Amino acid sequence: MSKRPLKVALLGCGVVGSEVARLMTTTADDLAARVGAPLELAGIAVRRPNRARDLPVDPALFTTDALSLATRPDVDVVIEVIGGIEPARTLLLAALANGASVVTANKALLAEDGATLHAAAEKHGADLYYEAAVAGAIPLLRPLRESLVGDKVKRVLGIVNGTTNFILDRMDSTGAGFADALDEATALGYAEADPTADIEGFDAAAKAAILAGLAFHTKVTAADVYREGITEVTAADVASAREMNSVVKLLAICELDPVGESVTARVHPAMLPRSHPLAGVREAYNAVFVESEAAGRLMFYGPGAGGAPTASAVLGDLVAVCRNKVNGGRAPAVTSYADLRVGGMGEARTRYHISLDVDDKAGVLAQVALVFADHEVSIQTVRQSGRGDDARLVIATHVATDAALAATVESLRALDTVRAVASVMRVEGE
Numbered sequence: 001m002s003k004r005p006l007k008v009a010l011l012g013c014g015v016v017g018s019e020v021a022r023l024m025t026t027t028a029d030d031l032a033a034r035v036g037a038p039l040e041l042a043g044i045a046v047r048r049p050n051r052a053r054d055l056p057v058d059p060a061l062f063t064t065d066a067l068s069l070a071t072r073p074d075v076d077v078v079i080e081v082i083g084g085i086e087p088a089r090t091l092l093l094a095a096l097a098n099g100a101s102v103v104t105a106n107k108a109l110l111a112e113d114g115a116t117l118h119a120a121a122e123k124h125g126a127d128l129y130y131e132a133a134v135a136g137a138i139p140l141l142r143p144l145r146e147s148l149v150g151d152k153v154k155r156v157l158g159i160v161n162g163t164t165n166f167i168l169d170r171m172d173s174t175g176a177g178f179a180d181a182l183d184e185a186t187a188l189g190y191a192e193a194d195p196t197a198d199i200e201g202f203d204a205a206a207k208a209a210i211l212a213g214l215a216f217h218t219k220v221t222a223a224d225v226y227r228e229g230i231t232e233v234t235a236a237d238v239a240s241a242r243e244m245n246s247v248v249k250l251l252a253i254c255e256l257d258p259v260g261e262s263v264t265a266r267v268h269p270a271m272l273p274r275s276h277p278l279a280g281v282r283e284a285y286n287a288v289f290v291e292s293e294a295a296g297r298l299m300f301y302g303p304g305a306g307g308a309p310t311a312s313a314v315l316g317d318l319v320a321v322c323r324n325k326v327n328g329g330r331a332p333a334v335t336s337y338a339d340l341r342v343g344g345m346g347e348a349r350t351r352y353h354i355s356l357d358v359d360d361k362a363g364v365l366a367q368v369a370l371v372f373a374d375h376e377v378s379i380q381t382v383r384q385s386g387r388g389d390d391a392r393l394v395i396a397t398h399v400a401t402d403a404a405l406a407a408t409v410e411s412l413r414a415l416d417t418v419r420a421v422a423s424v425m426r427v428e429g430e
């Protein structure tokens with residue numbers, strides 16, 4: 001084993017960083033054996049150095065001067081688990097310019113400015129690894145970057161946000177309210193520092209951008225991703241889904257068009273039949289299907305958020321970049337040669353379920369059908385349940401444009417036999 005310890009600067013010591021610090025300390029011998037050199041924590045940058053932290057590390061390691069720590073000449077690797085765009089971007093660019101390799105879990109930054117970080121890593125001969133940025137503990141980015149690089153990926157589809165999956169699962173399985181379920185997800189360390197990023201779909205959109213870029217060898221940013229969060233999903237939507245033996249999930253879908261010229265990436269809630277494999281993904285777990293030409297359909301599944309699971313992915317990257325330091329190598333380059341057109345969602349393929357609370361009278365179906373015909377929107381199936389005040393129609397339809405959907409829903413609302421439009425939900429996987 002090489003005798004010189006590799007020095008590691010840890011930027012951030014919150015939900016993820018504290019588990020990284022704990023595991024680096026408690027598994028130091030194993031990590032040293034796997035790397036071929038001991039790893040030494042050079043310092044830990046935080047905002048509040050005097051905050052009580054129950055960690056087996058020397059309190060003298062804590063500092064508020066993240067920039068000095070990240071650019072210390074003796075630091076070999078910088079781990080960034082602060083989050084957000086700034087100061088993280090400045091710190092990582094300074095660390096890379098200093099020749100340090102970088103491990104980060106920061107999907108927001110990678111999805112906004114990953115190209116600049118990759119260019120800096122390339123220029124300074126340093127590594128940039130970020131397995132923890134997408135789907136927590138699940139090994140997914142390295143399989144895309146390395147294992148599948150000889151294949152042609154055509155589609156990536158899955159659940160990539162633990163917090164929203166936790167909320168939707170609680171609403172479905174225990175009838176919990178949205179706010180209570182979000183509080184629970186936050187207390188468990190799943191949510192972002194500002195949980196708006198989770199519930200409005202920004203976090204999943206950032207992950208979709210990273211996945212699409214790696215899968216299709218092109219540049220995709222979060223701004224390219226069509227995004228809807230789960231704040232509009234109501235208890236009625238979840239109940240409608242349950243009535244139809246379905247669940248509501250927040251999906252991220254990245255697709256290469258059939259001729260391979262353009263890419264779409266979208267994030268939105270959708271109903272999935274309970275028989276669909278993604279419907280069984282509970283709590284803060286994530287699952288992602290990767291469909292490629294030669295391999296076919298692969299499924300990646302595991303804990304998508306939380307301190308220890310995410311720290312596992314960070315430590316995997318840490319060992320990889322340290323091995324590269326010891327052996328004088330570098331990670332395989334991330335390719336973005338394809339320069340594909342990037343767009344949002346293809347509206348023509350949008351399927352919806354529209355649930356109507358109706359008066360249980362003869363003629364209601366004919367009235368509803370006429371509305372769809374008037375707007376030139378085709379009905380795929382109609383299911384009727386309940387009687388009297390509980391009567392409900394669920395109409396599966398294919399809508400070409402958002403305007404046609406809005407006009408159809410407005411006309412349905414105006415019918416005297418329709419008491420309420422209970423939910424309008426996009427559908428996948430039937």
Ligand SMILES: NC(=O)C1=CN([C@@H]2O[C@H](COP(=O)(O)OP(=O)(O)OC[C@H]3O[C@@H](n4cnc5c(N)ncnc54)[C@H](OP(=O)(O)O)[C@@H]3O)[C@@H](O)[C@H]2O)C=CC1
Pocket residue numbers: 011012013014015016017045046047048049051064066080081082083084087105106107108132133136189190191192193304305306307310
């Ligand atoms: N939580 C999760 O399940 C997952 C998180 N991630 C990503 O990991 C990163 C960290 O997340 P998480 O641990 O949950 O976040 P936390 O909010 O729990 O921790 C953030 C840490 O950064 C420190 N910090 C904040 N601002 C500064 C600053 N200006 N200078 C130095 N330190 C600073 C905080 O210091 P102090 O402790 O003093 O407040 C805290 O230790 C984010 O990018 C997140 O998206 C990725 C996958 C899963």
Ligand SMILES: N[C@@H](CC=O)C(=O)O
Pocket residue numbers: 133134135136160161162163164190191192198203304305306
């Ligand atoms: N807030 C994120 C954390 C992991 O990326 C999530 O809930 O998935």
